[in-house]
Amino acid sequence: MNRPGPDPLTSSTFSQRAHEQLGKPFLRRAVPKATDHAYNALRDRFRDHDYDALREQGRRIRADAVEHLDEHLATLVAALERNGVSVHRAADDARAREIIRGIVRDAGGRRVVKVKSMASEEIGLNPALEADGVEVVETDLGEYVVQLDHDRPSHIIAPIIHKTRGEVRDSLSRVAGRELPDDAAALTGFARDTLREAFLTADVGISGANFGIAETGTICLVTNEGNGRMCTSLPRVHISLMGIERVLPRLEDLAVMLPLLTGAGTGQLITTYVSLLSGPRRPGEPDGPREMHVVLLDNGRSALRGGAYQDVLHCIRCGACQNVCPVYRQVGGHAYGWVYGGPIGAVLTPLFRGMDAGGELPHASTLCGACDDVCPVKIPIHDLLHGLRSDRVRGDAAPRAERVASSLWSLAWSNPWTYRASVTFARVGTRAAARVPSGLVRRVPGAARWLDGRDLPGGPRPGGRR
Amino acid sequence: MPASTASTVTVFPTCLGDIAMPDVVGQTTRALAACGYAPRLARGVTCCGQPGYNSGFDADARRVAKASLAALDRTEGPIVVPAGSCASMMHLHWRELFRGSRHERAAIRVSQRVRELTTLLAERADRLATLGLAWPGTVAYHDSCHMLRELGISDAPRAVLGTVAGLTVVPTAVAPRCCGFGGTFSVRYPEVSVAMADATLDDARVAQVDAVISADPGCIMHLDARSGRRGDTPRVVHIATLLAEAGLR
Numbered sequence: 001m002n003r004p005g006p007d008p009l010t011s012s013t014f015s016q017r018a019h020e021q022l023g024k025p026f027l028r029r030a031v032p033k034a035t036d037h038a039y040n041a042l043r044d045r046f047r048d049h050d051y052d053a054l055r056e057q058g059r060r061i062r063a064d065a066v067e068h069l070d071e072h073l074a075t076l077v078a079a080l081e082r083n084g085v086s087v088h089r090a091a092d093d094a095r096a097r098e099i100i101r102g103i104v105r106d107a108g109g110r111r112v113v114k115v116k117s118m119a120s121e122e123i124g125l126n127p128a129l130e131a132d133g134v135e136v137v138e139t140d141l142g143e144y145v146v147q148l149d150h151d152r153p154s155h156i157i158a159p160i161i162h163k164t165r166g167e168v169r170d171s172l173s174r175v176a177g178r179e180l181p182d183d184a185a186a187l188t189g190f191a192r193d194t195l196r197e198a199f200l201t202a203d204v205g206i207s208g209a210n211f212g213i214a215e216t217g218t219i220c221l222v223t224n225e226g227n228g229r230m231c232t233s234l235p236r237v238h239i240s241l242m243g244i245e246r247v248l249p250r251l252e253d254l255a256v257m258l259p260l261l262t263g264a265g266t267g268q269l270i271t272t273y274v275s276l277l278s279g280p281r282r283p284g285e286p287d288g289p290r291e292m293h294v295v296l297l298d299n300g301r302s303a304l305r306g307g308a309y310q311d312v313l314h315c316i317r318c319g320a321c322q323n324v325c326p327v328y329r330q331v332g333g334h335a336y337g338w339v340y341g342g343p344i345g346a347v348l349t350p351l352f353r354g355m356d357a358g359g360e361l362p363h364a365s366t367l368c369g370a371c372d373d374v375c376p377v378k379i380p381i382h383d384l385l386h387g388l389r390s391d392r393v394r395g396d397a398a399p400r401a402e403r404v405a406s407s408l409w410s411l412a413w414s415n416p417w418t419y420r421a422s423v424t425f426a427r428v429g430t431r432a433a434a435r436v437p438s439g440l441v442r443r444v445p446g447a448a449r450w451l452d453g454r455d456l457p458g459g460p461r462p463g464g465r466r
Numbered sequence: 467m468p469a470s471t472a473s474t475v476t477v478f479p480t481c482l483g484d485i486a487m488p489d490v491v492g493q494t495t496r497a498l499a500a501c502g503y504a505p506r507l508a509r510g511v512t513c514c515g516q517p518g519y520n521s522g523f524d525a526d527a528r529r530v531a532k533a534s535l536a537a538l539d540r541t542e543g544p545i546v547v548p549a550g551s552c553a554s555m556m557h558l559h560w561r562e563l564f565r566g567s568r569h570e571r572a573a574i575r576v577s578q579r580v581r582e583l584t585t586l587l588a589e590r591a592d593r594l595a596t597l598g599l600a601w602p603g604t605v606a607y608h609d610s611c612h613m614l615r616e617l618g619i620s621d622a623p624r625a626v627l628g629t630v631a632g633l634t635v636v637p638t639a640v641a642p643r644c645c646g647f648g649g650t651f652s653v654r655y656p657e658v659s660v661a662m663a664d665a666t667l668d669d670a671r672v673a674q675v676d677a678v679i680s681a682d683p684g685c686i687m688h689l690d691a692r693s694g695r696r697g698d699t700p701r702v703v704h705i706a707t708l709l710a711e712a713g714l715r
Contacts, residue, residue, distance in 0.1 A: 018658050032665070039641065326644040330661040364655065366648025366662075367520060368611035370641070389522030398522065406518055410526035413481070414533050419512040423484045430486070449653040453660035455694035457486040457687045 009337035041267020062314035079217025083279030093123035116140035117208025139227035154333030156319035205231035209242035264376035265318040321371035343371035362388035481513040482683035493706035501590035510537035550613025553582040588622035599712040602632035603676035609642040610682030647688035663692035
């Protein structure tokens with residue numbers, strides 16, 4: 001990712017990043033609270049529905065879209081062009097940045113307003129535009145604060161799930177040049193006034209795409225703040241950056257996918273704003289952008305087709321898997337080291353960034369399967385995580401210590417006699433360990449990793465009836 | 467199932483049962499006997515291979531699981547596993563693990579016989595209920611993730627607990643949530659693993675339960691070891707242990 005500073009994914013381990021996040025008392029309170037809230041909202045939303053049947057409908061639509069991606073993309077491109085949209089194909093992140101910089105340059109763009117887009121995070125768009133002297137303003141309130149703080153979003157749909165209101169106030173106060181009150185309404189009021197100015201003066205609006213509807217050549221955007229509509233209708237030029245897999249074959253698919261996305265993401269029946277954008281301003285129309293561009297981003301997506309991980313392309317970026325993940329709940333999104341955190345991030349990161357950079361992340365899961373149960377398009381996330389673990393071993397990318405440990409384990413436990421011997425040894429060892437100084441026990445390989453925060457198994461417990 | 471073998475069951479002790487919870491294996495056997503089964507402890511078995519399999523070391527896991535598979539294939543009748551995640555490994559994943567190998571047919575044969583302990587006990591809940599079991603107190607039942615989500619078992623352990631007089635099971639968390647054991651995860655990321663145990667134990671503390679009950683030695687070992695370090699009650703015990711404490715002989 002093209003951001004100032006070292007790339008966390010390659011310059012640190014999950015353990016190190018998790019350690020840092022676990023040391024933040026606010027995060028430890030806020031993330032469980034916010035994610036529980038989101039999960040409860042999802043449950044309430046689908047309480048009177050057969051969620052599994054809806055998920056299955058969603059899965060089928062997404063599976064068809066991805067299975068016949070070339071065909072649907074061709075239809076989408078043709079329909080978009082019929083609607084007067086310029087379509088660009090970007091094979092990778094560098095090409096996508098180049099295309100967008102070119103469009104902004106050609107439009108004489110000095111100021112860009114943006115709708116929250118994970119794809120734009122993925123390609124590191126903002127620094128690239130800023131290097132050209134373009135002012136970029138994130139207009140989703142959360143993303144705006146992320147930008148002010150030179151931070152990163154830590155949740156797919158709730159980018160500042162890790163920040164306190166006090167921190168938000170400090171950031172906005174810096175922009176205001178005065179101390180703003182510690183009051184949510186006042187803070188959003190200030191942000192609204194500031195951003196409104198940006199909407200009215202920007203030359204280019206950049207958005208992602210929640211879906212691209214092939215049949216009609218329509219980009220669908222969902223937001224709750226109205227900033228999406230502002231960014232895509234006020235500036236002269238609108239650019240939508242869309243992952244190629246986000247295509248839906250038919251308009252009617254939206255009837256299934258839209259409620260699944262909003263219900264799984266926030267528990268809403270529908271978001272406050274849903275924009276269906278089918279081309280620039282037409283002759284005689286009083287408003288809308290003069291130019292509309294769609295940049296279709298591949299960046300490793302088509303390479304996943306036909307392979308063991310094709311199902312990950314069904315993802316609609318709702319964030320529900322993050323909300324139920326017991327690991328994410330403790331460590332938040334930044335611990336995952338790249339753009340996508342949580343279970344889906346632990347799958348996407350090694351696939352997009354490579355095994356060397358992201359190969360550890362599939363282990364940052366207990367394979368509990370909570371993500372599979374909630375995913376609105378039934379991606380078998382924990383199977384994919386397990387598959388990536390196997391791939392890492394097969395590809396000889398697993399650390400040597402792990403390979404050695406596994407070989408020794410396999411050697412000892414593939415035979416009943418050596419197994420019994422090791423069991424006896426372990427039992428005697430555990431009993432003896434309870435009576436010797438813990439410093440000594442910790443020198444047994446691996447023991448310290450268990451004993452950090454835990455007693456030996458089977459020891460006496462206070463107040464126990466054991 | 468033919469009547470002649472209907473009551474003979476083979477108990478697979480699991481590696482954690484062997485190492486850390488030998489009591490649970492004995493209690494499992496007694497619980498099965500009290501329900502009218504004729505339990506026999508499996509001989510010559512080792513581990514189900516899950517630690518290696520879940521870490522991506524399929525070949526190593528296959529070698530370990532093969533020993534247990536061969537031993538179990540020499541037995542007949544249900545294979546009872548007092549550990550949800552091992553039961554899931556054997557019932558569901560052995561077929562994948564041995565796919566295409568010469569042990570595939572044996573894996574299919576054996577995996578079909580694998581039963582998680584509480585499902586077998588729950589089938590004889592009427593009988594359990596006549597044993598006069600009593601355990602006055604409030605407990606939380608901690609669902610093992612693989613038992614709940616892969617095997618789909620959630621009613622059976624609660625039905626078993628329902629046969630114990632004086633025992634109240636209270637819900638704790640928003641949703642059944644992983645305790646942070648995760649096999650090798652617990653030593654790969656100890657700090658995160660312990661934080662997850664704390665979340666589970668905090669929920670139990672808020673609910674003011676006397677004990678947390680589970681049917682998976684992995685969760686129990688991890689939660690109990692964390693609870694011990696924190697100096698907390700409640701204890702975390704296996705469902706077979708609870709039955710023993712409730713007076714099952």
